[in-house]
Every structure is written in structure tokens, then in C-alpha cells.
Amino acid sequence: MGELSIEHLFKAYGNHPVLADMHFTVNEGEFVSILGPSGSGKSTLFHLIGGILEPDAGDIWLDGEKINGKRGSISYTPQTPSLLPWRSILKNVMLGGEIQGNIDKNEAIELIEYAGLSGYENAYPFELSGGMKQRAAFIRSLLSPQPLICLDEPFSALDEFTRLEMQKWLLSIWQEHHRSILFVTHNIEEAIFLSDRIIVLSQTPAYVKEIFTIPFSRPRDEDLLLTEEFLAWKKTIYRGLGNDVQKNY
Amino acid sequence: MKQLMQKGWKPVLVLVLLISIWELSSRIFQVPSWLLPAPSLIFRTGVEDWLNYQHHILSTIRLTMIGFLIGSTSGIVTAVMLHVIPALREALYSLLIISQNIPVIVLAPLLVVWFGFGILPKIIIIALVCFFPIAVSSLEGFRQTDRDLLHYMKMAGAGKQQVFWKLEWPSALPYVFSGLKISATYSVMGAVISEWLGADQGIGVYMTMASSSFRTDRVFVSILFVIVLSMLFFSFIMLAEKKMIRWKPEREE
Ligand SMILES: Nc1ncnc2c1ncn2[C@@H]1O[C@H](COP(=O)(O)OP(=O)(O)O)[C@@H](O)[C@H]1O
Ligand SMILES: [Mg+2]
Numbered sequence: 031m032g033e034l035s036i037e038h039l040f041k042a043y044g045n046h047p048v049l050a051d052m053h054f055t056v057n058e059g060e061f062v063s064i065l066g067p068s069g070s071g072k073s074t075l076f077h078l079i080g081g082i083l084e085p086d087a088g089d090i091w092l093d094g095e096k097i098n099g100k101r102g103s104i105s106y107t108p109q110t111p112s113l114l115p116w117r118s119i120l121k122n123v124m125l126g127g128e129i130q131g132n133i134d135k136n137e138a139i140e141l142i143e144y145a146g147l148s149g150y151e152n153a154y155p156f157e158l159s160g161g162m163k164q165r166a167a168f169i170r171s172l173l174s175p176q177p178l179i180c181l182d183e184p185f186s187a188l189d190e191f192t193r194l195e196m197q198k199w200l201l202s203i204w205q206e207h208h209r210s211i212l213f214v215t216h217n218i219e220e221a222i223f224l225s226d227r228i229i230v231l232s233q234t235p236a237y238v239k240e241i242f243t244i245p246f247s248r249p250r251d252e253d254l255l256l257t258e259e260f261l262a263w264k265k266t267i268y269r270g271l272g273n274d275v276q277k278n279y
Numbered sequence: 280m281k282q283l284m285q286k287g288w289k290p291v292l293v294l295v296l297l298i299s300i301w302e303l304s305s306r307i308f309q310v311p312s313w314l315l316p317a318p319s320l321i322f323r324t325g326v327e328d329w330l331n332y333q334h335h336i337l338s339t340i341r342l343t344m345i346g347f348l349i350g351s352t353s354g355i356v357t358a359v360m361l362h363v364i365p366a367l368r369e370a371l372y373s374l375l376i377i378s379q380n381i382p383v384i385v386l387a388p389l390l391v392v393w394f395g396f397g398i399l400p401k402i403i404i405i406a407l408v409c410f411f412p413i414a415v416s417s418l419e420g421f422r423q424t425d426r427d428l429l430h431y432m433k434m435a436g437a438g439k440q441q442v443f444w445k446l447e448w449p450s451a452l453p454y455v456f457s458g459l460k461i462s463a464t465y466s467v468m469g470a471v472i473s474e475w476l477g478a479d480q481g482i483g484v485y486m487t488m489a490s491s492s493f494r495t496d497r498v499f500v501s502i503l504f505v506i507v508l509s510m511l512f513f514s515f516i517m518l519a520e521k522k523m524i525r526w527k528p529e530r531e532e
Contacts (some may be wrong), residue, residue, distance in 0.1 A: 080434030102436020108427040116449045118525040125445070127435045154526040174435065 031093055032177035032210030033058050034079070039088035041074060042235075050072050050235035056178065058206045063221040065267070066231030068253050072214045073109070076180050077234075079212075080106050092178060102130065105174040109182045111163035113155040120151040126174025134173065141169045144203065161192040168200065174249075178210045185220065194252060195224055205249060223255060223265050230270050231236070240270045283291040324496040325503070332497075336504055339470050342398070342481065343512070346405025347466040351459055354413030361414075362421040363443065370417070379415055383407040384472055391469040391476050401473035408469035413458035416493065420454025421447050432502040453527075456520040471505055482508075 033235055039052040048071040056062045066072050077083040079090055080103040090097050097103045113122045120138060127133050129175045142151055145165040147158075155163055164184055171179045183192045197220060204211060215221050241277045244263065246254060254260055282487065297319050302308070305317040311318055361375070363370040390400035424447050432442050474483025482501050489497030 077430065078435075080430070082430060097512050101433055104434065106434040107430060108431055110427050112425075112427050112431045114428065114446065114449070115450075116524075129432070129435045129441055129445075156526065156528050196328045 033091075034054070034178055034210065034212065035091040036075075036079075037089045037091065039075075039090065040086045041071070041078060041083065042086055048236035049078075049085075050237050052237060054229050054238050056210050056212055056243065059210055061211045061213065061224055061226045063215055063225040063228045064231060065070045065215060065218065065228055065271075066236060068216060068231055070234050071236040072181055072231070076106060076182050076212075076214065076260065079180060080104055085275060095244050098234050102179050103136050103176060104178045105171040105176040106180045107167045107171055107182065109116070109184075109186065110122055111155070111160075111167040111184075112162055113166055113170075115155055118154060119147060119154045119158070121174055121248065122155065123166055123170045124169050126176075128155075132175060138169075138173055141172060143245045145199070147170050155259050158219070159192075159194055160188055164188065164196060165230075167201065168203070168272065170182075170208050172203070178212065180212045183216070184213075186215070186217075199254065200224065201248075201250060218264055218267050221256065221266065222260060223250065228267065230267065232272075242267060242270065282504070307516055313493040313495050313513050316499060317406065321496050321499045324494075325341045327499045328497065328500065332485050332500070333483075335482050336508075338480040339467075339474065340399055340481040340508065342473075343405060343466050343470040343508070345401045345463065346469065347409050347474045347512075348400060350406035350466070351410025354410045355415045355417055355455060355463075357410075357505075358417035361418055362447070363439070374447035375411075375414060375418070379411050383411070384469065387473060387476055396477040400473045401470065401478065403467050405469040408465045412461040412465065413455065416458030417451055418460070419454045420451030424450050424455070441448065453524055454517065455519075456524070459516050460513055460520075464509045467505060467509040467512060 036052055036054050036057040039049050041049040043159065052075065054062075060215065061193065064072055067141075076086050079097070081097060081099050081103065084099040092103055099263055106113060113119075116238070117125070119142065120135075123142060124133050124138050139151065142148060145162075145168075147162060149170075150158060150162070155166070160168065168181070171181070172187070181270065185196050188196060201224060213221075213224060222244055223242055228244060230240045230242070231237070232239045242263075247257075297358070302318050303313060311316075315371040316324075320415070384404070385406050387400075388441060390403055394400035394403070426449070428446055432446050437445065437481055470481070471483040471486070474481035475487055478484050486498055489501065
């Protein structure tokens with residue numbers, strides 16, 4: 031479950047092409063990052079996969095079903111944590127399930143505890159820090175029944191320290207709940223640290239420029255960030271981005 | 280509440296001071312009471328005349344409530360309709376915004392011509408006065424729905440009804456309340472003006488009778504009650520808002 035296949039996808043806003051022949055797959059249980067400069071069309075890609083936009087050409091397949099323009103088949107977290115301000119944390123994390131008609135309160139409470147948010151079940155989002163809100167948003171994705179989780183730059187608004195904590199936390203919780211994850215970022219280190227594979231996009235109109243398979247074994251910890259190999263990968267991918275986009279990083 | 284007490288004493292002091300000056304000067308200069316009655320006289324009239332005017336107040340409260348309920352309900356329903364039916368919105372939205380600038384109260388004499396002096400034209404006036412602020416404010420609330428949240432809801436597979444009840448309605452609620460607060464004060468004014476045009480009871484009636492017999496003290500008593508009613512009504516809505524909207528940080532003054 032959670033196998034995504036993007037086949038020759040094209041999308042333009044008016045006569046401004048954004049995606050041009052986008053083509054890649056995400057395998058079952060895989061963690062794939064999409065790395066691309068700002069404005070290259072990453073969010074647009076998610077809106078297509080999520081079905082609130084229709085592609086101009088090409089197909090999107092999820093577990094053998096064509097999901098062009100079909101909503102509700104993936105679990106998505108926008109760039110902002112997007113918790114509903116009027117719902118308690120507990121009710122927020124159950125929202126994805128609630129929309130699909132299946133609520134598991136016990137599992138929700140369990141995951142809230144795992145996210146270090148015990149005691150905040152009945153708090154409103156404004157009472158939480160940025161990192162806590164992101165964790166709650168991610169739990170909401172895990173509690174949603176869809177097999178593929180799409181995260182759009184979830185950590186970009188966090189400071190460097192919180193960011194590393196969140197990355198480690200994300201890896202540990204993902205290891206226990208095997209789901210496919212498609213993760214958008216414009217941070218090279220983050221992509222290497224988290225992913226099985228990294229898809230590098232060109233500037234707009236975006237196509238897949240290169241795909242890197244990251245060989246580091248799991249579980250990974252932060253010591254990895256200081257190794258020679260990690261640095262070597264950083265260089266490789268930085269070069270992979272090409273001269274035309276390097277100025278954006 | 281404590282904060283309010285600590286900060287509230289200054290305006291109260293000013294008020295007390297003003298009333299004292301008024302009282303003193305009307306005694307010293309012997310202002311005739313039909314021109315400007317002293318606060319003490321107004322107070323005495325208010326107490327002594329209570330049995331004569333209390334039914335007027337009750338009648339105005341009832342009228343205000345009915346008009347307010349009808350006006351705000353139809354305002355909210357209209358806003359929802361315009362929001363969920365795009366064709367309707369395109370046709371009516373700009374008209375609604377423009378008609379906001381018409382002081383509805385000028386329609387009152389016309390309504391009297393059409394519907395007479397009964398309760399119906401009065402309710403229509405109050406309802407109209409309440410309708411526009413609530414309709415416009417609620418519609419603005421729906422329009423302000425967060426785009427990211429909307430995308431989230433849609434991608435999670437939420438249907439139109441779920442999007443409305445789980446997202447758009449709660450996010451518009453603060454706007455609905457700000458419309459309700461404006462209308463609450465307008466509605467009392469609307470009721471009094473509609474009573475001026477002809478009625479058998481109500482604060483407006485008591486007021487016109489008092490003014491035509493130069494009982495200025497009674498006019499002041501009515502003015503006082505209009506102010507108190509407006510303020511009560513406003514705080515009632517504010518209280519309801521505080522009870523219903525708890526997801527916002529307490530604003531530090
Ligand atoms: N609704 C829209 N209408 C028109 N142009 C858009 C719209 N959304 C995004 N774009 C444009 O498409 C390009 C890609 O945007 P986006 O997918 O948000 O990029 P990213 O998420 O990679 O930063 C940008 O140039 C942006 O201005
Ligand atoms: Mg984006």
C-alpha cells in the first residue's frame with residue numbers, strides 16, 4: 031500500500047507552464063524527498079496528487095488506481111501546520127480520520143503521548159509552540175487512513191535546533207508506522223538525512239532532473255551529519271542541482 | 280475583571296465629576312427644569328414614575344428582541360446562501376455592499392404607509408437595520424477562510440458540507456459576532472425610532488409624550504434607558520462570544 035506513480039505530468043497556470051513531463055515513483059514504505067528551488071512547482075505537484083487540481087496531461091496512480099482529480103486518497107500537510115484553531119489538539123489529530131468516517135480515540139491519545147504532547151490533549155493550537163504544532167499535524171497524518179503521506183516543507187518555519195529534533199522524531203515515528211512519505215524540502219541536508227531517495231527538480235517549468243538513492247542504513251542518528259560520506263553526498267547533490275539553481279540555496 | 284476594576288476607575292471618576300458639575304450648576308444658575316433638569320430630579324422621576332413607564336420598557340425590549348432575531352437570522356442565512364451559491368453571490372454581492380450605505384431608517388415612513396402603525400412595520404425596520412451589518416460581516420468571514428486549511432480539508436476528502444461545518448462556519452464565527460454586536464446596538468435605536476412614528480407603547484412613545492408636554496426629566500429618563508438597554512444588549516452578545524470563542528489567546532491590553 032502507498033505506491034505512487036507520477037507519469038508524464040504536465041501542468042500550466044494559464045500560459046505559464048509549471049510542471050513539464052514530471053515522472054517518478056514512490057515505492058511502498060519508502061521515504062522520498064523532493065528537492066527543488068522555491069517557485070519550482072512543488073506545492074503545485076502536491077495539489078495535483080491531492081486532487082484539488084487536474085493535470086493538463088499525464089496520470090497519477092496510487093496503488094493501481096488512477097487518482098487524477100480525485101480527493102481524499104492521500105494525507106497531506108500544507109506548509110503551515112494547518113491545525114484548526116477552534117479544535118483541541120485531540121480533536122485536531124483525529125480530523126483526518128473523522129472526515130473519512132473512522133475515529134480511533136485510543137490510538138490518537140497514544141500517538142499524542144508519543145509526540146510528547148501529553149497533557150495538551152485539550153489545549154488549543156495557539157497554546158503550542160511551532161514544533162509542537164508540526165508534531166500534532168504529523169500525527170494527524172498518521173491517524174488518517176490514507177497510505178501515502180505528503181508533507182510540504184513541514185520544518186521550513188522552525189529554527190535550526192527544533193528542526194533537527196523534529197527530523198529525528200519524524201524518522202523514529204515513521205520507522206514504527208510504516209507508511210510511504212513524499213517530503214518536500216529545499217534543504218539539502220534535511221533531504222539526505224531523512225530520505226531513501228531524493229528527487230531533484232529543475233527550475234520552472236519543473237521536470238525531474240536527477241534521482242539519488244541514499245545508501246545510509248537505518249536507524250539514522252545525528253552523528254551521521256558529521257561523517258565524510260554525508261559531506262560527500264551533500265557535494266554530489268549540490269552539483270546535481272546544477273549551476274542555474276545553485277544560487278537559490 | 281480585576282484589571283477592569285483597576286483601569287475602570289478613571290472614566291468612572293470623570294463621569295461622577297461631570298454629573299456633579301451638572302448638578303451644582305443647575306442649582307447655582309437655577310436652570311429651569313424643562314430646559315435641563317438636574318440629575319437628582321431625573322433620578323427622582325425615574326424612581327417615582329417607574330410604574331407609569333415600566334410597561335413601555337418591556338414593550339421596547341420585546342420589539343427589539345423580535346426584530347433582532349429575525350434580522351440577524353435572515354442576515355446569517357443570506358450570507359450562507361451567497362457564500363455557497365456562487366451565481367447568487369456574483370449577482371448580489373456588490374448590491375449588498377452598496378446598500379449598506381443606505382441609512383435604512385429613512386425607509387421607516389414608507390413602511391408605515393404600507394403596513395400601518397402595528398407591530399409589523401416596526402419589526403421590519405429593526406430587522407432591516409440588523410440585517411446588513413450581520414450579512415456583510417458574515418460574508419466577509421466566509422471569504423477570509425484560510426486557504427491552506429481549505430486545501431487541507433479538500434485533499435483530505437472533505438465534501439462541501441464537511442468543509443462548511445468543520446471549517447468555514449467556525450472560522451467565520453468571530454465575524455458573525457462582530458456583526459451581531461453592531462446590530463445589537465442598532466436594534467435598540469431602530470426600535471425607538473420606529474416607535475416615534477406611531478405606536479401605543481414603548482420607550483419611544485413615552486419619550487414623545489414627555490417631550491410634547493415639556494417633561495424634559497422624563498425625556499432624560501427614557502434616554503437613560505435607551506443607553507442602558509443598548510449597553511446591556513451589547514454586553515450580552517459579547518458574553519456569548521466569549522463563551523463560544525475560546526480558541527484565541529486572551530488579548531493583552
Ligand atoms: N493558483 C496559481 N495561479 C497561478 N500561478 C500559480 C498558482 N499557484 C502557484 N503558481 C505559480 O506556479 C509556480 C510554482 O508554484 P508552487 O507550486 O507554489 O512552487 P513551490 O511550492 O515549489 O515553491 C510559481 O511560479 C507560482 O507563482
Ligand atoms: Mg511551496
